[in-house]
Each structure stands twice: as structure tokens, then as C-alpha cells.
Amino acid sequence: MKSFVISAATDAGVNIDGAKEGALKLGKYLENKNLEVIYIHESKNFIKNKDPLNLRKNENEINKINENIYNEIIKKKNEFPLLIGGDHATSIGSILASNTIHDNIGIIWFDAHPDYNTFETTITGNIHGLPLATVTGFGNKDLAQFNQGKFVKKENTVIIGARSIDKKELENLKRAGIKIFTTEDIKKRGIKNICEEAIKIASCNTLGIHISYDLDIIDPTFAPGVSVKEDNGISYDEAIMGATLLVSDINKITSIDLVEFNPLNDISDKTYSLATKILDIMLEKISSKN
């Protein structure tokens, strides 16, 4: 299947700089592999707000970028979209577009953080902590006003690798009934078993699965180049195996994100080379998709 890449060069969703440069660097890598890369940039005169007391930081800019991502994917609805972040707030555009195109998809959220805050529960006001709640229609719809379709069903949404959950965020997750596999679960049951169960949950009565891969799921020993590091993450091998397992039945997969690469925090290009390895695995599968 023909694919295209959206490089969402923004880190407006987090008060730490660098994910913008990550999108450009991985975009360049994919361009050099002869893929079509559409770059989406922040507005020319946009100045990022980092005020800790502002709990709706950069909301308008994030909405503009997500609307652009959404429209680009809808326009090319017969091609496979691969979104490169940028911070994780950019997944709002990609997931809602895929769910509009395919009517009803599930989500596998591969991430150290559930990103299930709302404007009411966020402590930081960094919108990259709100995307999963947004796309499942939990809380208000301020970050999804461009959406023409439905929201993703909560029962088809599954989180893998979560190990840093805010107190009120956990209440949101419980109320919504979202299935969570923690890093502990991965250690106990193995990454293969967890990925297989996640695929079952996300594909039950849906027409496809969206995979959202946040590099901070990986332990900082192997992937220090992210904005918000969390210790006790998955290993290098589990990161590769996870990517491989999630796309193993590629005909089920409608769309993929790889987000939160931050080259300003990287050490000796460790995260960059792991990210490109993950991308290669996914792209090989995508090209074999019907």
C-alpha cells in the first residue's frame, strides 16, 4: 500500500523544547528513503507559552496544527498515514482523521503516560497529556472541534507501558473504563502476550487499529532523547519486539504515529537510531499491506 508521512514539527504541547526538531530530523530520514513527507509547521509568529499557571497552554496553535493534520489525512484517504511528532498532542489530528475515514477504529497507546487528562484535571497544562482523552470523547471537545466523525470507542482503547499516572488522571481512566497494561504487566507476562491481548481489544468489532508509539515508553537508558523521561521503562529488545508485534498483522492497522523524539535530550544519537529502526520495521510492513 502506498504510504505518506506527516512530519508535525511542533512541541507546543509541552513546556520543554525539542520535539519540533525531532519531527524534522526523522522527516529528513524518511525523505531520504524516498517517502513523501508533508511538513506541518507552527504558525510564523507563534511564540510558545510556557507559563506553569496557564492550564490551556498554546491551545489555539495546537488546534490549528491538528486541523491541518486531520485535513491532510482525509485528503489522502486511500494512502496509509504515518505521523511523525512532534509532541503527542499531534495524535489528536491523526487519530480522529483515521477514525473518520474508517468509521470505527481501536487504539493501541504505547506510552509511559496514559495522556488521559482533561482541562479540568491537568496539573501542568501541557496539552500533550490530553490527547487520548480527547480522541475518545472524554471531557470537553475543545481540542477536537474540526472532527467530522465520531470519537473512538473507549472499550476499543488500550494503553501499554503506562508507569506514570496522575491521581485525577487515574480517576478519569477508571470512569472511562480504559484497559491499561503497565510495565509491570509486561515484565510478568511478556511483551508478546500483552501485545496480542491489546490487538484483540482494539480490533473487537472495529474496522481497524491505530497505533500510537510514544518513544518515552522505552527506558531512558536506551532512549534518553524524549521530553519527559520515566525510569523503569521497557528494554531495547522489548521496544523493537513491541513494534514488530503491533504491526505483524498489518492488514488490521489503519494508521501509525511515532512521537516525542527530542534530539536536544538525546545522547550519542541512541534514541535517533532506535527510532529509525522502529520506523524501518513499520514501513516494511506497511509496504506489504493490501
Ligand SMILES: [Mn+2]
Ligand atoms: Mn504520550
